[in-house]
Amino acid sequence: MGNVNKSLKDIGSFMKLPGANLFISSTKDLFNWAQKSSLWPLSFGLACCAIEMMATFSSRYDLDRLGMITRASPRQADLMIVAGTVTVKMAERIKTLYDQMAGPKWVIAAGSCAISGDHYRHIYSVVPGVDWVIPVDVYVPGCPPTPEAFIDGILELQKIIGKGKTSPTYNTSSIPEEKTLSPLEVAKPVKKSKNLIESKFIDKNEILNFSKELKNNGFTYLKFITATDFDSNIVLTYLLGNNTRNKDVEFNIQLGEDLTIDSLSDIYSGADWQEREVFDLFGIRFIGHPNLKRIMMPDEWIGHPLRKDYVMDAHFYPYRPTRKEYEKWKTEL
Amino acid sequence: MEDRIIERDFGDLAVNMGPQHPSTHGVFRLKLYLQGERINKIESFLGYLHRGVEKLSEKLTYDQLPPVLERDDYLSPTSNSLGFINAVEKICEIEVSRKSSYIRVLVAELQRISSHLVALGTYGLDLGGALGGGASLFLYCFREREKILDVMEDLTGTRFHTNMNQIGGVRYDVKTESINKIKKLIKELKPVLEDYANMVSKDEIFMKRTKNIGIISKKLAEESGGSGPIVRGSGINFDVRKNKPYECYSEFDFNIPLGINGDAYDRTIIRMQENIESLKIVEQIIQGIPSGDIHSRKPLKSPKLTRPPKGSSYFSIESPRGELGFFIVSDGTAIPYRMKIRAPSFSNLSLVEKLLPGTFIADSVAILGSLDPVFGDVDR
Numbered sequence: 001m002g003n004v005n006k007s008l009k010d011i012g013s014f015m016k017l018p019g020a021n022l023f024i025s026s027t028k029d030l031f032n033w034a035q036k037s038s039l040w041p042l043s044f045g046l047a048c049c050a051i052e053m054m055a056t057f058s059s060r061y062d063l064d065r066l067g068m069i070t071r072a073s074p075r076q077a078d079l080m081i082v083a084g085t086v087t088v089k090m091a092e093r094i095k096t097l098y099d100q101m102a103g104p105k106w107v108i109a110a111g112s113c114a115i116s117g118d119h120y121r122h123i124y125s126v127v128p129g130v131d132w133v134i135p136v137d138v139y140v141p142g143c144p145p146t147p148e149a150f151i152d153g154i155l156e157l158q159k160i161i162g163k164g165k166t167s168p169t170y171n172t173s174s175i176p177e178e179k180t181l182s183p184l185e186v187a188k189p190v191k192k193s194k195n196l197i198e199s200k201f202i203d204k205n206e207i208l209n210f211s212k213e214l215k216n217n218g219f220t221y222l223k224f225i226t227a228t229d230f231d232s233n234i235v236l237t238y239l240l241g242n243n244t245r246n247k248d249v250e251f252n253i254q255l256g257e258d259l260t261i262d263s264l265s266d267i268y269s270g271a272d273w274q275e276r277e278v279f280d281l282f283g284i285r286f287i288g289h290p291n292l293k294r295i296m297m298p299d300e301w302i303g304h305p306l307r308k309d310y311v312m313d314a315h316f317y318p319y320r321p322t323r324k325e326y327e328k329w330k331t332e333l
Numbered sequence: 334m335e336d337r338i339i340e341r342d343f344g345d346l347a348v349n350m351g352p353q354h355p356s357t358h359g360v361f362r363l364k365l366y367l368q369g370e371r372i373n374k375i376e377s378f379l380g381y382l383h384r385g386v387e388k389l390s391e392k393l394t395y396d397q398l399p400p401v402l403e404r405d406d407y408l409s410p411t412s413n414s415l416g417f418i419n420a421v422e423k424i425c426e427i428e429v430s431r432k433s434s435y436i437r438v439l440v441a442e443l444q445r446i447s448s449h450l451v452a453l454g455t456y457g458l459d460l461g462g463a464l465g466g467g468a469s470l471f472l473y474c475f476r477e478r479e480k481i482l483d484v485m486e487d488l489t490g491t492r493f494h495t496n497m498n499q500i501g502g503v504r505y506d507v508k509t510e511s512i513n514k515i516k517k518l519i520k521e522l523k524p525v526l527e528d529y530a531n532m533v534s535k536d537e538i539f540m541k542r543t544k545n546i547g548i549i550s551k552k553l554a555e556e557s558g559g560s561g562p563i564v565r566g567s568g569i570n571f572d573v574r575k576n577k578p579y580e581c582y583s584e585f586d587f588n589i590p591l592g593i594n595g596d597a598y599d600r601t602i603i604r605m606q607e608n609i610e611s612l613k614i615v616e617q618i619i620q621g622i623p624s625g626d627i628h629s630r631k632p633l634k635s636p637k638l639t640r641p642p643k644g645s646s647y648f649s650i651e652s653p654r655g656e657l658g659f660f661i662v663s664d665g666t667a668i669p670y671r672m673k674i675r676a677p678s679f680s681n682l683s684l685v686e687k688l689l690p691g692t693f694i695a696d697s698v699a700i701l702g703s704l705d706p707v708f709g710d711v712d713r
Binding site: 046054085119305 | 355359569570
């Protein structure tokens with residue numbers, strides 16, 4: 001009770017009257033005081049920073065003492081802590097979550113990825129700062145921020161709320177409404193290397209028989225399927241393991257112009273996702289795959305990012321502007 | 334009046350789970366098609382944390398990459414850089430001193446414990462009422478984890494993105510005071526970890542929620558590319574630390590805990606037992622850290638860029654989640670031509686499409702949590 005009295009003294013004054021005590025304050029100040037002392041954050045984590053956020057909420061740092069209890073539903077929350085890298089695919093959901101929260105609401109951008117994209121900011125799928133998507137009140141730097149930094153950010157936000165400042169206004173006019181993709185023609189032709197892989201190559205038509213034979217010989221553990229973009233077109237690499245004999249077999253396939261190959265998903269169930277990933281990032285069609293859809297990128301994405309001629313800096317409206325556009329918008333703010 | 338029974342088939346009810354959901358352990362979306370309480374079929378969506386690390390690695394030098402890769406599997410960051418530098422050292426044939434190898438393993442094993450503690454703590458939250466409202470197990474686990482992070486901070490200056498591993502050695506030496514702190518940590522952790530293992534394994538509610546749930550057969554575990562506690566829970570004796578020893582693991586005495594049934598219970602218990610085995614390794618390390626250099630190259634002042642010869646190589650290590658491998662194609666320059674990360678979580682998570690159909694919706698969270706996916710690792 002002592003603390004409450006102390007914090008109430010900041011916003012009004014007590015009067016002792018015979019038989020009763022009186023407290024005088026403006027309702028605006030009183031509401032601000034109530035709001036800042038019971039912030040309910042959305043329990044919502046994206047990446048590494050979310051682990052530090054969890055540590056901040058748990059035993060040692062104990063955010064409950066600041067009146068913070070996590071809520072799983074955005075409709076019960078009034079604070080969103082964006083902890084981690086915001087990708088194009090996630091940005092749409094973050095905007096929806098923000099819109100679902102009842103006002104007044106606040107946002108903390110925690111960690112350098114949420115603030116600026118950090119070392120991922122040049123990557124095609126990363127939003128260069130969450131403030132492009134939703135308005136941010138407090139930025140907490142760090143990679144990831146320590147729990148002390150988190151608490152500092154929250155105290156800073158409490159100060160802002162206590163002063164009755166509203167959230168920064170959101171400038172939506174600069175964000176194009178329609179989803180457009182970067183024109184890939186700007187990609188410069190790159191010099192691809194000659195084949196560098198030395199392990200065994202097999203013919204494209206042999207793959208089903210070859211892998212069936214390997215599976216019968218105990219190579220039942222599918223480690224990965226991947227591809228590399230060489231000047232002779234894409235080379236697929238498969239790695240199969242035999243756990244009992246403790247051996248690995250690596251084999252490669254040189255693909256032709258049509259970029260198609262038989263799917264292994266009937267033989268190895270793990271090939272399902274592995275092949276989808278290769279399809280998404282390299283554009284290789286696996287014949288006979290049950291569900292050949294993009295897995296990492298949004299469905300409407302154009303191009304296959306891991307090919308050598310794909311620009312790393314590709315942009316994707318409305319959530320990924322070019323660096324120049326973002327910086328211009330930020331200085332105008 | 335005759336009785337009439339009206340039968341209506343409303344079809345499947347589609348329920349969305351995630352990407353913002355406290356029990357999906359990150360940003361994962363499941364679309365569950367329900368018939369009553371049963372899951373008929375599922376669709377899974379990932380890529381909400383796709384940060385394009387493999388594309389980024391084609392722009393950064395080998396020496397710049399370890400800290401970036403540590404952000405991948407953010408529960409055990411050193412495993413990532415450990416796998417990467419081992420792959421590079423394999424192509425370049427760089428010798429590493431025994432001392433730096435000991436320090437690498439020390440940090441990796443401490444992080445294995447902290448990673449498994451997070452897995453157990455969040456699993457407690459997932460199961461809800463299982464252990465004193467669920468949150469108490471979470472709080473216990475994070476309390477112990479903080480102690481490990483303190484030691485990390487003492488060793489490396491940061492809490493968990495340690496940045497300890499470099500090509501050719503480690504960045505920091507271990508001081509005598511740090512060894513004393515680790516000794517104290519072992520003393521504190523040992524009884525507590527055993528306590529938690531007993532507390533969880535004999536708890537009736539926990540057993541009811543996890544026994545015979547999400548059973549993975551030996552065949553399915555291997556074919557799907559699963560590794561780590563997922564396959565060991567099904568009784569497959571596969572651990573890269575034993576099967577293909579890297580660093581100095583062959584010098585230490587430790588066991589590989591194995592399960593029998595391959596259900597969610599076995600997988601959780603294995604993680605608890607692995608904690609105790611990891612502590613054993615840490616104990617053996619600090620008893621005899623060899624003397625010598627911590628770096629085989631000249632450290633700090635502008636080290637020469639690593640330029641591996643042309644060719645490709647694959648190297649894998651055992652991360653807390655399973656076999657973490659790096660497939661590197663080098664064209665002779667200081668920048669990788671192509672780098673593929675074989676992420677254990679990606680293959681392990683693909684099992685949900687096989688496990689969930691046919692189970693109750695209440696078990697979906699218990700199954701997903703027992704796979705312990707980390708989405709930085711899944712999406713990369």
